[in-house]
Amino acid sequence: MKIRIGIDDSGAPYEQVRAQISELARSGALPVGYKLPTVRGLAEELGLAANTVAKAYRALETDGVIETRGRNGTFIASAGDAAEREASSAAQAYAERARRLGLSEDAALSAARDALRAAYA
Structure with a gap:
């Protein structure tokens, strides 16, 4: 999963994460059932605060793009x-x-x- 956060981008970092994961899911680059990294794992990978990634994940879940299955993790839903x-x-x-x-x-x-x-x- 390739996500890039643009420092000069006018969008907030959480919105950049949300938009890129949403687009990857819609394009099929992240197929239905793909397990996403943990909030902390993705935050470390991107150099962001865990709360920033958590906010993006919450928005994606609200949009129906991802689903959280408790301790099993977070997965791409049939968005x-x-x-x-x-x-x-x-x-x-x-x-x-x-x-x-x-x-x-x-x-x-x-x-x-x-x-x-x-x-x-």
Whole structure:
């Protein structure tokens, strides 16, 4: 597992860890069931505080990317399905809200595209 923390990166270190593990899981570079290093182990490897890695792991677990199995460790979950379900739910909520606001389909799609461009910039 290759994770790099950019000192000059504007993202917080925990967010860099979270984003990179999430991307590695989604791309298949870390397959479902892959056992992640312990919080302390990864913190030592990256030169970060254990609390920083723990925060990233908590966020990843909330996102459904990883799952902790007690003393057995932390593993990559089948994140694709969970992420797709959550995105679908968010899209449905957005569509309903846009309709209630009286936006046309084109206006709603334009607002969503703008938000996505900003999020991925």
